[in-house]
Amino acid sequence: MKMVEIVMPTNLHIKPTLTFNPSASISTWHLRKKPRGTKTRKLGAVFASISTSSHDTIGEELWPRSELCGNNKEKRASKKRVFFLDVNPLCYAGSTPSLHSFAHWISLFFSQVSLTDPVIAVLDGEGGSEHRRLLLPSYKAHRRKFSRKSSAPQKYPSERSHVVTDILTKCNVPVVKIEGHEADDVVATLAGQVLQNRHKVVIASPDKDFKQLISEDVQIVLPIAELNRWSFYTLKHYISQYNCDPCSDLSLRCIMGDEVDGVPGIQNVVPGFGRKTALKLLKKHGSLQNLLDAAAVRTVGKQYAQDALTKHADYLRRNYEILALRRDVDVQLKEEWLVERDRCNDLIILSNFFKLLEQSKRPTYRRGFTF
Numbered sequence: 521m522k523m524v525e526i527v528m529p530t531n532l533h534i535k536p537t538l539t540f541n542p543s544a545s546i547s548t549w550h551l552r553k554k555p556r557g558t559k560t561r562k563l564g565a566v567f568a569s570i571s572t573s574s575h576d577t578i579g580e581e582l583w584p585r586s587e588l589c590g591n592n593k594e595k596r597a598s599k600k601r602v603f604f605l606d607v608n609p610l611c612y613a614g615s616t617p618s619l620h621s622f623a624h625w626i627s628l629f630f631s632q633v634s635l636t637d638p639v640i641a642v643l644d645g646e647g648g649s650e651h652r653r654l655l656l657p658s659y660k661a662h663r664r665k666f667s668r669k670s671s672a673p674q675k676y677p678s679e680r681s682h683v684v685t686d687i688l689t690k691c692n693v694p695v696v697k698i699e700g701h702e703a704d705d706v707v708a709t710l711a712g713q714v715l716q717n718r719h720k721v722v723i724a725s726p727d728k729d730f731k732q733l734i735s736e737d738v739q740i741v742l743p744i745a746e747l748n749r750w751s752f753y754t755l756k757h758y759i760s761q762y763n764c765d766p767c768s769d770l771s772l773r774c775i776m777g778d779e780v781d782g783v784p785g786i787q788n789v790v791p792g793f794g795r796k797t798a799l800k801l802l803k804k805h806g807s808l809q810n811l812l813d814a815a816a817v818r819t820v821g822k823q824y825a826q827d828a829l830t831k832h833a834d835y836l837r838r839n840y841e842i843l844a845l846r847r848d849v850d851v852q853l854k855e856e857w858l859v860e861r862d863r864c865n866d867l868i869i870l871s872n873f874f875k876l877l878e879q880s881k882r883p884t885y886r887r888g889f890t891f
Contacts, residue, residue: 524699524851525645527685529692599720599737602858603634604707605641605693606725607684610743620877622684625743625750627870629724630691633741633750636860637722640710641688641695643681648702652842658782659842690869692862694854701849704729708845711738713853724750729845732770734758764799771808772798774839783839790828797825808840 605626613621630639652659685695698706704727711721711733721738723730730740740753758766775798777785786793801821805811814820815829829836 525695525697527689527695528856529689529694599718600858601637601720601722602714603637603639603741604711604721604723604725605629605639605688606703606707606723606727606730607641607643607688607695608703609726611680611684617680619680619683623687623870623873623877626687626691627874628743628748628750630863630866630870633724634722634861636863638858639693639861640857641693642703642706642710643684643695643697644703645697645699645701645706647700648705650700655838656783656842658784661782687869687873691866694857696851698849698851701846705846705849706851708733708847709849709851710853712847714858717853717858719858722752729843731758731766732773732843732845734766734769762799764803768802768807770840770844771802771811773843774808774836775802777839778843781843783842785839786828786832786836789832789835790824792824793828797821801825808836812836 607622610625611617611619611622649660688695696706696710697703707723707725707730711723714721715737719737721733722741723733723738724741724743726742734740734753734755736755739755741750742753743749744751755766758769762769762772764772772795773783775786775793776795777783777788786798801811802808805814805820811820812829812833815826816833819826820829
């Protein structure tokens with residue numbers, strides 16, 4: 521029987537035991553405010569780094585302390601937003617596990633992105649990748665190889681997981697972790713349930729796998745290290761970047777492969793089959809399944825493409841099964857996860873956490889785990 525771990529916030533107000541000095545330890549909360557309309561040249565139109573909409577602005581200063589515990593009486597005319605926080609990637613600085621990275625990104629996230637909107641945090645469950653590795657042993661194999669070579673265990677040890685969970689729950693964020701499932705699949709399942717409740721979904725993650733979920737009501741907000749901030753990525757940005765509908769994103773990745781996750785593309789067996797050919801065929805047929813069905817009964821393109829689609833159809837279907845996010849995980853959305861998040865604990869919890877990290881004064885924590 522698989523273990524479902526859900527840690528609920530206590531919704532207690534923690535009284536400060538010290539006077540908070542924002543310049544002392546949480547320097548990340550005082551980023552320089554950029555004027556509206558400033559464009560990030562490096563990333564161009566792909567990221568919504570600056571928005572003229574107040575609820576989409578990422579670079580604003582921290583809300584005044586007097587407003588943190590007050591009720592936001594302004595009702596948005598648009599649909600309610602529910603955030604999903606993909607925790608695992610935030611716990612790394614590059615390839616090194618790092619609690620400081622986690623603290624840095626969630627402090628920015630709570631103070632400048634989600635504010636009082638509901639947040640649901642999701643962690644990878646134990647053995648979450650196994651069913652995909654059975655289909656393709658190379659799936660995320662480099663991550664296992666790194667784990668064996670480094671002194672730090674894969675993901676982060678249970679005691680650090682407890683630290684992360686403790687911080688999130690004290691900030692009134694429920695934490696979901698389901699044995700045998702990756703966080704991506706849990707997020708995809710719960711996101712579908714949120715949409716059924718007629719809310720909007722915002723997924724906070726650098727993981728490109730979530731692009732297959734993008735729609736008018738599903739956005740991504742990405743941690744951009746170069747800008748030291750979170751940036752929204754919407755349907756408009758996707759179309760501008762790829763010049764195709766996001767419904768084709770998964771099909772395109774199945775054809776082209778995913779080098780980062782160890783999933784080989786069709787070019788590994790048919791070198792002439794490139795991105796341009798894949799995009800052209802998908803624009804015409806809409807999805808990988810439609811394309812394969814058409815190629816089985818008639819010619820859909822040049823001979824090399826036709827041969828590739830007929831001879832390697834199972835290869836592509838396997839890629840689809842590996843890369844497609846599952847939306848049938850046995851987890852149910854709870855009503856209490858959809859209420860406004862109480863921010864009253866944020867300052868004291870996060871300032872004390874930063875203080876603990878600063879006081880450590882050590883480059884490593886036990887077995888290769890950095891702050």
